Amino acid sequence: MRDTPKWQRPIEIPPEAMAADPAEHPPHQPARDIPLDKAQTVEDDTSLELPPSPPQSNVRSRGWLVPLLGTLVVLAIGAELYRLISWSISTHPLLGGAFSLLTLLLMLVVGIEIRRGLSGSRQLRQVQGLQQQAEALLQQTSHGDSTALLHQLEQRYHHTALKNELQGAITQLDSSYNDREIIQYLSRHALNQADRTAQRCVQRYSVESGVMVALSPWASFDMLLVAWRNLRMIREIATVYGIAPGLLTQGKLLKQVLQNLAFAGASEVAMDAGSALLGSSLTSSLSARAGQGIGAGLFTARTGLMTIKLCRPLPEPDRPKNMLQQIAKGIVHRLTSGKPETGTDRK
Amino acid sequence: MSIPNKLGGLIRQSGLTDWPEQLKMSVERGMEQRVRLAVTGLSRSGKTVFISALARHLLQSEQGRSLPFFAAASEGRIVATRDLSTESPSPFPLQQCLAGLQASPPHWPNSTEALSEIRLALRYRRKPGLGRALGEHSTLYLDLIDYPGEWLLDLPMLTLSFEQWCKQQQALFASLPRTEVAADWIAQQSGIDWLAPAPEGLRQRLTERYRSLLQQLREPPYNLSLLQPGRLLMPAELAGSPLLDLFPIIQNWPEAPENADTNSLFTQLQQAYNDYCEQVVRPFYRNHFRHFDRQIVLVDCLKTLNSGESCFNDMQLALTTLLHSFQYGRNSLFRRLFRPRINRVLFAATKADHVTANQHHNLDQFLRLMIEAAQREIRFEQVETRCLALSSLRATEAAQARLDGQHLSCLRGHRKDTGEEIALFPGEVPTELPRAEDWNSDRFRFVDFAPRPLPAGTLRPEHHIRLDQAIEYLLGDLF
Numbered sequence: 001m002r003d004t005p006k007w008q009r010p011i012e013i014p015p016e017a018m019a020a021d022p023a024e025h026p027p028h029q030p031a032r033d034i035p036l037d038k039a040q041t042v043e044d045d046t047s048l049e050l051p052p053s054p055p056q057s058n059v060r061s062r063g064w065l066v067p068l069l070g071t072l073v074v075l076a077i078g079a080e081l082y083r084l085i086s087w088s089i090s091t092h093p094l095l096g097g098a099f100s101l102l103t104l105l106l107m108l109v110v111g112i113e114i115r116r117g118l119s120g121s122r123q124l125r126q127v128q129g130l131q132q133q134a135e136a137l138l139q140q141t142s143h144g145d146s147t148a149l150l151h152q153l154e155q156r157y158h159h160t161a162l163k164n165e166l167q168g169a170i171t172q173l174d175s176s177y178n179d180r181e182i183i184q185y186l187s188r189h190a191l192n193q194a195d196r197t198a199q200r201c202v203q204r205y206s207v208e209s210g211v212m213v214a215l216s217p218w219a220s221f222d223m224l225l226v227a228w229r230n231l232r233m234i235r236e237i238a239t240v241y242g243i244a245p246g247l248l249t250q251g252k253l254l255k256q257v258l259q260n261l262a263f264a265g266a267s268e269v270a271m272d273a274g275s276a277l278l279g280s281s282l283t284s285s286l287s288a289r290a291g292q293g294i295g296a297g298l299f300t301a302r303t304g305l306m307t308i309k310l311c312r313p314l315p316e317p318d319r320p321k322n323m324l325q326q327i328a329k330g331i332v333h334r335l336t337s338g339k340p341e342t343g344t345d346r347k
Numbered sequence: 348m349s350i351p352n353k354l355g356g357l358i359r360q361s362g363l364t365d366w367p368e369q370l371k372m373s374v375e376r377g378m379e380q381r382v383r384l385a386v387t388g389l390s391r392s393g394k395t396v397f398i399s400a401l402a403r404h405l406l407q408s409e410q411g412r413s414l415p416f417f418a419a420a421s422e423g424r425i426v427a428t429r430d431l432s433t434e435s436p437s438p439f440p441l442q443q444c445l446a447g448l449q450a451s452p453p454h455w456p457n458s459t460e461a462l463s464e465i466r467l468a469l470r471y472r473r474k475p476g477l478g479r480a481l482g483e484h485s486t487l488y489l490d491l492i493d494y495p496g497e498w499l500l501d502l503p504m505l506t507l508s509f510e511q512w513c514k515q516q517q518a519l520f521a522s523l524p525r526t527e528v529a530a531d532w533i534a535q536q537s538g539i540d541w542l543a544p545a546p547e548g549l550r551q552r553l554t555e556r557y558r559s560l561l562q563q564l565r566e567p568p569y570n571l572s573l574l575q576p577g578r579l580l581m582p583a584e585l586a587g588s589p590l591l592d593l594f595p596i597i598q599n600w601p602e603a604p605e606n607a608d609t610n611s612l613f614t615q616l617q618q619a620y621n622d623y624c625e626q627v628v629r630p631f632y633r634n635h636f637r638h639f640d641r642q643i644v645l646v647d648c649l650k651t652l653n654s655g656e657s658c659f660n661d662m663q664l665a666l667t668t669l670l671h672s673f674q675y676g677r678n679s680l681f682r683r684l685f686r687p688r689i690n691r692v693l694f695a696a697t698k699a700d701h702v703t704a705n706q707h708h709n710l711d712q713f714l715r716l717m718i719e720a721a722q723r724e725i726r727f728e729q730v731e732t733r734c735l736a737l738s739s740l741r742a743t744e745a746a747q748a749r750l751d752g753q754h755l756s757c758l759r760g761h762r763k764d765t766g767e768e769i770a771l772f773p774g775e776v777p778t779e780l781p782r783a784e785d786w787n788s789d790r791f792r793f794v795d796f797a798p799r800p801l802p803a804g805t806l807r808p809e810h811h812i813r814l815d816q817a818i819e820y821l822l823g824d825l826f
Contacts, residue, residue: 143705172415175745176704176812185415 117248124243124252126156130313134187137179138315146179153186153313160242166190187314195308198240202304203327205233210297210331214290226296230254233300234307241311257306290335297331298324381488383638384821385673385689388645389572389665390496390565390581393697393739395456397645398465398493399444400739400814404806405467405489406430413806414815419826424472426484431466439465439493448740448801452766455798461583462494462635471826487825492635497577500665501628502636502672504575509620510604516575516595524569524657529597532556536598541613542606550592550615554579557594570654573665576623590627593619632672638686641821642673643693644721648713649701649793652776655786663717670721675728692725692732693820694718699812700738701793702773703756704745707812709776710736716780733820738812742796746770763795 081103089096133149150170157163169190173182209229213222234253235245243249301324309316388394404413406428408420415421432438440463444456467489473479504512520529535553558579564571565580576593578585585591593616607613646666651659676688696714699707714734715722722732743760748770757772774791781790801810808815 141708141711143708172808174808174812176699176707176741178704178707181416181816188421189415 113247116244116246120238120244120246120249121252123156124249124310126152127241127243127311127313130156131315134183134314137183139180141178141180143178146182150182156313157242162191162194162242165193183314184317187317191312191314194240195312198237198304198308198311201233201236201240202301202308203330205229205236205304206297206301206327207330207334209300210293210327211334212293213296214293214331214335222292222296226300230300230303233304237304237307238311241308241313243311253307253310256310257303260306260310261302290332293335294328294331297327301327380486380825381490382640382822382825383490383687385636385639385642386491386493386645387499387642387669387673388496388697389499389647389662389669391458391650392496392645392647394496394645395444395459395493397643397697397739398439398491399441399448399456400811401491401818402430402439402441402465402467403445403801404811404814405469405818407806408469410805413808413810414818415808416813416815417818418823419471420815424474424826426470426472428470429468431468431488432464435464435466437461437463439463439491441465445801448798449803451800452761453798453800455763459493459495460581462492462498462631465491465493467491469826474826487822489822494635495577495581495583497574497581498631499577499669500573500575501577502632503668504624505628505632505672509617512575512620513595513597513600517597517600519573520595520597522657525564525571528563528569529560532560533597536596539598539612541596541599541601542604542608542611544608544610545612545615550612554592554594568654570650570658572658572662573668578623578627585627590619590623593623636672637674639673639689640678640687641691641693642689643695643817643821644670644718645695645697646714646717647698648696648710648717648776649698651717652713652781652791653793656781656783659717659780663720666718667721667724670725675725675730677729690730691821692730693817694722694732694734695817696734696736698738698793699736700741700743701758701796702776703758705756706776707736709778712778713776716778735813735817735820737814737817739814740798740801741810741812742798744799748772758796760796760799763797766797769794 085096085099085103088099130149130152133152137146137149150173153166154170157166166186169186172189173185177185209226212225212229216222216225231250231254234257235250238249238253239245386394386398388397408414408417408425409423409427411420411423411425419425430441432441447454447456469487469489470484471487472483473481473485507515519525520533526533532553535556539549561574561580563569565574574580576591578591579593582588582591596613596616601607601613604613644666646662651662674686674688675692676690678687678690694714696710699710702710711734714736718734722734725732743758746757746759748755748757755772757770759768759770761768771792771794773793776791777785
């Protein structure tokens, strides 16, 4: 019994039997002369090339989610307030007056907060724009392209505490500097004071939150503590760099910071891990809780440094490498010197 | 005569007394606390001005004002700087140079005629971090030497025999403008039988003519660089010495040099060449040109643009052959202790103040063109290199002019030759090698400017262009 095999046997096909594939052999173009005046030199014009636009989010429904939800909440609160006020007025006019006044005040406060938040997020966008321009200028050795950026910087920080130092640095710019040198110079010399204040702020908050976590008796309480300290720190840093503090701004900054931290480059992670390692070697003589404290402190410090990076209008010259180590040491120092009785839970 | 005395004499003779000093220097070098910076440049490329300006700015660096891109100074970590040149047998005439630049009207230093040394000690605070464990303060010793640029071109002669050198010179004298200028001298040579006993005074006469030829080629409009032997142009203490009666044989090179008479010109010249290399060039090289750690090569690009293609080619050749005399490579700790090599090189186009600021980038590119070959060889040794347009002492002010309805940036300064004040747009520096017909057109007019007076008090960043970046690149990692 012979079954036909499932595979096909090799067959030799004669060349004549092959069907001509028009796609593979297009009719060739004959050579010909072209008059010189008709030939135009091909210019490599790269200026027309558009930069690739970021991919559009194709989840359309998400765009509607927030406004719809917002409207619903606002309507519900409004209706509820209306019912409350009408009920209180019908109960007693004095009670009604009190409730109306309260509602008015609340609306005023919310309005102010919203306005602040909006201006804060506008300022954040401006800062991001400035950062992008500065990054672009750092790549080129042209001359005079940075004038627009300088003008924007001056305008942006005209009413802030940074104004004096910034203007001092701008007037000291040498006429021979090219754009890259201008950015490097400003980045080093125009924001010294703000940088120092911000870094001190990061250090203080990190050590504080580290010590608090190390000493707090309830584990679940730690998270709240760290969150609270982090938010305070973000607000303070934003103020230092002349960004209007507000709940909205704070939230937006926190979101960006966390995003950036989540996608931090491998090198940064390795560096931070190194300092964390150092921290743990320091704490092996202390206790597990102290180790947690150092972890929390380092997290706060990283958040703070990222906030500085986001709020600073110019790219950072070079990050203080050993800052995280110093913070770890600071926490240990506080724990050992400030609270000698922790010696009891040493392992 | 006691035994201790004898021993003492022996020790002195063998140089053992220098050992502690040498050991100390080696250790300091190993700790990267002693740096020898090679300031390399052909004659009139601005070595003396560079060294004076560098020393002047570093001596003031504790104020942290004038060098914003030199991180150690602008962060205020430099405590003070001391000039230790007086310890050297031939100190660099810093005060004299500065006095000339501070006078009214100020003038550039005279061309250097002898070797001199400058040593600076910089006391600084270490960066916060692990290094602080070694102590908060540390000192960096910086050694520089100044010398006539002409002498530098003798260094490549060390690797050549007399015959090779003559062949090289033949090739050089076969092209313009040397052929034209030296026509009579070459003709004179063609009638000479090199192997026969020479008449009295012929060698001296030919040398004299050769010397004036070299001087002529060095001056405008030729501005050539590759002129050997350099001591003919700048003899210093060797003036009138028979060692300098030396010139290459260009015409009818003898077929059988081994048959030369002991009194022939050929034997005399060969002997003079070998003596010159061994007694003049080699000590100069051995005592001053080994053991550098960092190097800055100063190049005057504008001179070549003003004087044309032959000047460009000659300078390019001179720089490429010259840089073969230095040792490049990375330093291990052991190597740093005993035989350091140059591990960082900065190529600097000087006179950046003689072009408008928007041309600095082009000047940079043009410098790259000139040193392309040299840079490639240095890179091969995995040594960092960088190009920079700088001006150690700024002679001009940037200005704006309104011509035909559009703004034009230009320079204001005093002419070096007449001293009158001019405003000038000197033209654009080409970023590619200009074509033959572009060289002598009206495309550029780079004028030599007289210096602006240097204040006796505090210096500011506008007294130099990118000198601070040069310092940061060359020395910044040591602080």
